[in-house]
Structures are given as structure tokens and as C-alpha cells.
Amino acid sequence: MKAALVGADGTLLHRARRSTGRERGPDSVVADILDFAADLRAHGIEHYGEPARAAGVAVPGIIDEAEGVAVYSANLGWRDVPLRVRLTERLGVPVALGHDVRAGGLAEGRIGAGRGTDRFLFVPLGTGIAGAIGIDGRVEAGAHGFAGEIGHIVVRPGGAPCPCGQRGCLERFASASAVSEAWAAACGDPGADAADCAEAVAAGDARARAVWQEAVDALADGLVTALTLLDPRTLIIGGGLAEAGETLFTPLREAVRRRVTFQKLPSLVPAALGDTAGCLGAGLLAWDLLETAGSPAPSAPSEVTA
Secondary structure, three states: EEEEEEEEOEEEEEEEEOOOOOOHHHHHHHHHHHHHHHHHHHHHHHHOOOOOOEEEEEEOOEEEEEOOEEEEEOOOOOOEEHHHHHHHHHOOOOEEEHHHHHHHHHHHHHHHOOOOOOOOEEEEEEEOEEEEEOOOOEEEEOOOOOOOOOOEHHHHHHHOOOOOOEEEEOHHOOOOHHHHHEEEEEEHOOOOHHHHHHHHHHHHHHHHHOOOOOOHHHHHHHHHHHHHHHHHOOOEEEHHHHHHHHHHHHHHHHHHHHHHHOOOOEEEEEOOOHHHHHHHHHHHHHHHHHOOOOOOOOOOOEEEOO
């Protein structure tokens, strides 16, 4: 878990990290979030003279943002957890609940790599692949909270099975975990990962280049499908795989360019906020909540866990 105190302009005032404690079960994770938030509130009082005026929490899985309920998260073992109510009772302030990737996209769009862009798509490449669709300073959740799930676009029909039930999903070929798996098999080292593959690509290893190009091609196929549907002005690529820098971005820009026909080619840029994006985005959700409620912008920060 990552937590922060966030100023009205997105300034990161204080941050901290803790384990989720998920090995102790789903109820322990909720308890740890509540304790973490309470400690953050106390820090705000001690260092800023008053508590945060609102809180935001960004979590993985299926989220009902309107009701403030974490509907389902396989990694955390959650089903229908009323997080907003629990946090409101503990903190005594308004609470916003959001999806972790959409919160990260909100931050990248407003104060990160997409700042000033009216339409963007934020795609973090990590254990899986997700997406956040940015429109005029907000992120679209969709009718049922599933908008942006680019990782489950089928790019290789009949390909590797995906836990979602389909075969050939993008994240089975272009996520950091997929590249790690492919490179470990290619080089014969079970402990090799995507970062090792990127280093081998930069060193000119032919096997690594083949693995890397397969991932780049799959990613380009998925991105072109997305930009055909959404027509974003900017594609923002983040997550662990993006840490490879131009080893990823140079061939990816070229692969996308080759696939575009009538579509307008968007700018393709690395994310700017790193692993603080989710925290900052959840903080922005909290500030938005205050503005929606008509509260004047306070001097105290918003509180956020992600």
C-alpha cells in the first residue's frame, strides 16, 4: 500500500508505504487500510495543524465508485467491501473510492505526461495491462466500471489462454510478466525477468530481440485497435516495462506508425509520475469530491491511500 498527503494542486506533501498484509486474509487488508488512513490523518494534524479535509482510496479489481464499494478483487480476496462507509466512519471526512489504474490515469492526465491534453489513453504495462481513458480532465469508467480494459483485447486469436477466459489477450504477450516468462524460457534461466530481457536487447542479444519484438508487435496491435476506437491525442505508456525507456519506445513508435492508415497518429510518450501516480490520482479524487460538494478549497491537504 502507498499513502500520501496531497495538496490541492497535486503536490505530494508526505508519503509512506506498508504491506497490504493480504497473507492474513481479506478482512486484515481492510483493517490495515483503515489503520494506515488514521495514521496519515494524525500526521496531517501534527505537521499541518489540522486533519485532511477529504480522503481518497484507489484499489484494484471491480469498483462501484458511485456506491463506494470494492465489488471484487481476486488478489485481495474482496467481495462487496463497503470501503467508503468504513473509511468515512473511521476518519469523519468525505471519502472518494476509485480504481487504481483510472486514478493513476487521472493524475497522469492532469499533472503528468498528459497535462494539457484533452484526450489521452494511459496504459500501464505491469503484471497485466490495463488502461484509463482520459476525456477533458476526467477518466471514463464506463457503464459498468470496465472501460479501458485494453489488456483483454484479443490480439492473437487462439493464442495463449488468459485467466479472463479468452485466448490471445494482449496482456498474455505484452505485459511485463509475459515478457519475463518468454525471456526466461528463451534464455534458459527461470529467474530472468523483463528487465533482464531489456538489458539483453540493448546488448544486442538476438534471442532477446526476438522476444522483445514479439511483445512490441502485440502491443502495437492492441494500441492501434484502441486508438481506432478512441482517437486519443496522446498515448501514455507506464508501468514496469516502460522503465526500459527508448529500448521500448523507439520500436513501439515505429510499430504503431506502420499500422496506422487513416487514423491520426497520436503522440506516444512515457508516463511521468512513476509509482506515485495512483496516490496522486486518489488525492485528486478527494479534492474533486470537495469541489463537487461546494466546499471552498482548504489549506489542509487531502489524504489518500492507493
